[in-house]
Amino acid sequence: MNQAEGRGYLLTEQVNCNSRNLDQLSSLEFVELFNREDQHAIAAVAAAKHDLAAAIDRTAKALHHGGHLFYVGAGTSGRLGVLDAAECPPTFCTSPDLVQGIIAGGAGALVRSSEDLEDKAEDGYNAIAQRHITQLDVVVGITAGGTTPYVHGALQAARERGATTIFIACVPVEQVSAEVDVDIRLLVGPEILAGSTRLKAGTATKLALNILSTGVMVQLGKVYGNRMVDVAVTNTKLRDRAIRILHDLTGLDRAAAATLLAQSGNWVKLALLMHWTGVSKEEGNQLLAQHNGNLRAAVANYKNQTR
Incomplete structure (x- = not known):
């Protein structure tokens, strides 16, 4: 990366030509624009179908043999990982440790911005080491712009421990590369609000995580037909x-x-x-x-x- 230009070259940081007059739109025009742009999230997930399928197969195999699934991210990406992990026990009656979310800054970052902590690769590395992750486990690094040091540190530690590694980003490989087993790129294009990756990038990421975790649980026998037969009867x-x-x-x-x-x-x-x-x-x-x-x-x- 050219330090002089910063991260402006990233697809997620570029300006969307369709929303240059965002502050001049009526409320209805604003909603219509959002709706049109959100279609790109659906298309991005569809374009990544083969990589998503590979991620499901590798993760299901790992969990079938006693492994665990870990999502790692910072900011919105980290919160989405924690959310998906938290939904697995009530939906599929899994143990809380089967699918876990790791977010830069810990639990406090779920409700309060801690974006400065994403710059510490060593923290991501240590988060993996502290959880004693092994070759049986799967680590999914989630970063919309692809460059988050915390996530790359975690993936490095996971690779060193022999875990299966998966990368989810919203920028093309030629902009940011990653040495992982499965590389999922959700190319939604520039955001309506330039750089605000909680929008289309966040939507596409949530869709991808829905597909990944649900597909894994189907393969683990948590579903019969389309019924959640392992639902936890807790309320x-x-x-x-x-x-x-x-x-x-x-x-x-x-x-x-x-x-x-x-x-x-x-x-x-x-x-x-x-x-x-x-x-x-x-x-x-x-x-x-x-x-x-x-x-x-x-x-x-x-x-x-x-x-």
């Missing part, structure tokens, strides 16, 4: 969702579905297995364990053995 809304899933997939009325859910210990996956096969709660637990929690495989195996 009224989620209990209702669990009962509806059982009602829809078994044909039981709500009262019977609620009884089945209680008999399973509030585990939708186990409740379905018990209903479809007639096994006890204990037998169902054993059967699911034998098939790494994959409901479809457990049901198919049971039916084959009982023919």
